[in-house]
Amino acid sequence: MKANSKFKKFDLEFWANIKLLNQRLGYTIRKTKKNPEGGFVVPSIEDIENVFSDEGLSTKRLIENGKFTDFGQSVVDYMEYRGDILTNQVEPNLMNKDQAKKLFYAMKKANKPKCPLPMNKQKNEKKDYSFLTGLVNMIIEQNKGDLDCDYDPKELTAITKDNFPIRTLSRRVDGAFPSVIDPKAIWEIKEYYYTTTFGSRVADGVYETQLDGWELWEAKQNTGVEINHYLIVDDYFTWWGMGRSYLCRLIDSIHMGLVTEVIFGKEVLTRLPKLVKGWLANE
Numbered sequence: 001m002k003a004n005s006k007f008k009k010f011d012l013e014f015w016a017n018i019k020l021l022n023q024r025l026g027y028t029i030r031k032t033k034k035n036p037e038g039g040f041v042v043p044s045i046e047d048i049e050n051v052f053s054d055e056g057l058s059t060k061r062l063i064e065n066g067k068f069t070d071f072g073q074s075v076v077d078y079m080e081y082r083g084d085i086l087t088n089q090v091e092p093n094l095m096n097k098d099q100a101k102k103l104f105y106a107m108k109k110a111n112k113p114k115c116p117l118p119m120n121k122q123k124n125e126k127k128d129y130s131f132l133t134g135l136v137n138m139i140i141e142q143n144k145g146d147l148d149c150d151y152d153p154k155e156l157t158a159i160t161k162d163n164f165p166i167r168t169l170s171r172r173v174d175g176a177f178p179s180v181i182d183p184k185a186i187w188e189i190k191e192y193y194y195t196t197t198f199g200s201r202v203a204d205g206v207y208e209t210q211l212d213g214w215e216l217w218e219a220k221q222n223t224g225v226e227i228n229h230y231l232i233v234d235d236y237f238t239w240w241g242m243g244r245s246y247l248c249r250l251i252d253s254i255h256m257g258l259v260t261e262v263i264f265g266k267e268v269l270t271r272l273p274k275l276v277k278g279w280l281a282n283e
Helices: 012-025 045-055 070-093 097-111 131-143 200-223 236-242 244-256 265-281
Strands: 158-161 164-168 175-177 185-191 228-234 261-264
Touching: 012 045, 012 070, 012 244, 070 236, 070 244, 070 261, 070 265, 097 131, 097 265, 131 175, 131 185, 131 228, 131 265, 158 200, 164 200, 185 200, 200 228, 200 244, 228 236, 228 244, 228 265, 236 244, 244 261, 261 265
Parallel strands: 185 228, 228 261
Antiparallel strands: 158 164, 175 185
């Protein structure tokens, strides 16, 4: 999923208000008997006035004469858009373990890949391939032609000028094209098919992506070098069942420019081939 251009233009003041409102009002609406599907929070004028009053803050940028200002309406429109895109685009693409496993083995059988297919870190009967990582690797291999790809960088991403390092990221990523040195694209993969509780590891994955995004943003601003930065995530129960507030943060990260795209579950089948072909066109 890419950013909606309508909401990509806003500065950090806009995101400060989004974060504050979500902190106080929450991201999601609790499921009840009357509302079994739950939903996502979209604040009213009264909600915003109560939050800002409690914090001793002024609402004048958001509300004027009992109505939303253009800025305030944009805040509400974005939160409504975010809930709609999560419900109608993200949720249908998320897979569970069995769906991912079936898709992985079908692709493995059909393509006889030579790319790395790493195993997961589970034990005993849960030990198997890392299904999403394997799918990503196979799809990239199918579409990259004879060009190199580093499917498992074991060093930090570096940007160089005149054969000299000028920026080095703080974290190792899960993949880089064509190389971890001056890549055209880097990606992180977060698959949680065996997770039974929403732990800090899942939350950390969101914040790690944002850290990478800020470093890449700084590099673009001050060196002119732009690297495509992708996050690829899956597991229906983890993200939709327990972590919808973190899905909201991922949508925010896209629109803040901290990640080029987030690819959800089976969206790898349709979106990733197009992305790889785009990398090749820039070779």
